[in-house]
Amino acid sequence: MAGRVRQKSNMQHMRSAGAGKVTIAQVAREAGVSKTSISRYLGGELDALSAPLREQIRSTIARLGYQPSQMARGLKGGRTKLIGMLVADILNPYSVAVLHGAEAACQEHGYTLMLCNTGNDEKREKQSLAALHSYSVEGLLFNTQGRNVTPLKELGQAAFPVVLLDRRVEGCDFDLVGLDNVGAARMATEHLLSSGYSDIGLVVQPLQGVSSRQGRQAGFLQAMSTRPDCHGETLEVHIDQPGHVATTVHEFLKRRRNQNGDGRVAILAGNGMVSLQIALALQSMKLRFPEDIGLLCFDELSWSPLVGSGISTIEQPTYDIGFAAIERLLARINGESAPRREILLDGRLIPRGSSKLAQDMVL
Amino acid sequence: MAGRVRQKSNMQHMRSAGAGKVTIAQVAREAGVSKTSISRYLGGELDALSAPLREQIRSTIARLGYQPSQMARGLKGGRTKLIGMLVADILNPYSVAVLHGAEAACQEHGYTLMLCNTGNDEKREKQSLAALHSYSVEGLLFNTQGRNVTPLKELGQAAFPVVLLDRRVEGCDFDLVGLDNVGAARMATEHLLSSGYSDIGLVVQPLQGVSSRQGRQAGFLQAMSTRPDCHGETLEVHIDQPGHVATTVHEFLKRRRNQNGDGRVAILAGNGMVSLQIALALQSMKLRFPEDIGLLCFDELSWSPLVGSGISTIEQPTYDIGFAAIERLLARINGESAPRREILLDGRLIPRGSSKLAQDMVL
């Protein structure tokens, strides 16, 4: 057993074709080196290997088509290269758009996404959290439903890397990436105001505890407060309750016309889901924009230009939000311990027909 | 060392709150039983445990908040409870809708989805495949881009569980779940024909190798062949090429009007992405439906009812497709070795204004 035990013999690579598991041990044997060296090679500790050794390993790995098992790697060191993403509602185009950016960032950094849709349900949120935990994800991207955040708080206490998307959570000091809701809503409202609308209804889903909605309301109120001659109102709707949106809008319109017959009424839709319901409601009521009512919606959607003379929107940089969120998370995973940070990206106004109030327009 | 070594002493559960890792060994120690028994308990081999033992374990697990590590479990037995999903394009609403069903099914069966978006790119497809492989996913849901399928074929040879979504792959005998494209396209075409349209253009993205598109063309041609008095034509478009769709439609329309001045022209859009481009193109050309041109689109989208008098669509049971695909995959994972199977679900026609050709309509 003196010297190196190079036994390049029996090259029985009978599995070469199949995706059959080649293990680090096999590679070591075939290359005539120790598992340790292979491991070092994989870990990028190249300066710890001699040039010939390095080459020997490289070629053997290539020849055998060896791929290290992330599961096994994760088991020891904890670097699973896994990131969990909890999405409040995968049917919401916003979520998917953010997911797109997040997935791209993951791929770029060699991470893989484990996706769970919670369907805005507390229980599923908790279950998903447990599932992701059991895979030792290194961090979490979290678009929470907002209520009952105890499990989230526990993560916070454990100093587990989490980045919140869109919605802040009371009492947790996680980083957050999202839209500058206040600014965007102010801009939106000002656009409507300066377009000549005097009576504006902000239509949102229930505000309770959802910070992004509250932010949008705040911006809305801010902008409205600069114009005492105009009227602003927040209208909460339940979009899963058929007809509720239509009724709400209808009553708002009637009310404003009674109060202020000369006023011009507009709706500011709080997000993409609401936009759709509003558009559907206006259609069912045979109301056209901008003739009968003005409309400006949060979230640019593929079909925004298509309806009527086009729906004006506030576009969110969704891809960037997702991408930035992953990068923030990676920073935390890699040990950054700076205080909580919020990254708020700007929205962009895309004016279209729905908010264009022709001065000479006849009712 | 005689008898049981019950040392329920030092209950130092100082981590109770944090998500800190409790291991099977700790549980075993605290419960005063062997790891094996715990493992059996976890594995559901309850009949192999005595009632008191069972209870002892149950309570200890609960008290410690123990959660087994899936990574470790997977390392040994291979049951990682992980399913990989490769999506050709996450921006495609079809993909997301299917993902929705797939994720739900996974959750229901205790599996977790690892999601990779390949962006219709061969290279990323290969990389993602490798990544998923390195996590020992038990099976794959695959919505491939279609070209260069060698890596897929290798999986086939290795008898790895794969279920294809929507698109068949030449030379692989994987199960497939998708739409009955031929039937749906036939139904669509017949609807247009019976509505009085005589000149129909099927607008699709490049057919080359994409079985679902070919299937739709086949159904289209079948239906057209029953009406020698009518004219059908397949128009391939590149939707990422600005203006191409508009030009194609415009030329088709002009051509048909020259050939057949009395004919009624309609477009059958091959999928949701195409639909959007068509709608945009018609708008830019100031063409209205059904007055100027008929329109029927594959894929029901949230905004289908909103544009003009509503766009008629062929709805796919996307959620069911995703759900069924996972169940098919699970069957394979659990050892089913029946010959290749295709599950083709039916589409549903949703007629709206865009295909309603009023008999007394004035051009």
Add this chain to the structure above:
DNA sequence: CTGTTAGCGCTTTCAC
């Protein structure tokens, strides 16, 4: 019924 003993594939001290 229950526990002991080996590993799964990889990383990581700690020697040489």
Add this chain to the structure above:
DNA sequence: GTGAAAGCGCTAACAG
């Protein structure tokens, strides 16, 4: 520089 050995948390024979 390089390797042997000891686990990571769990499951799976194999004994009693």
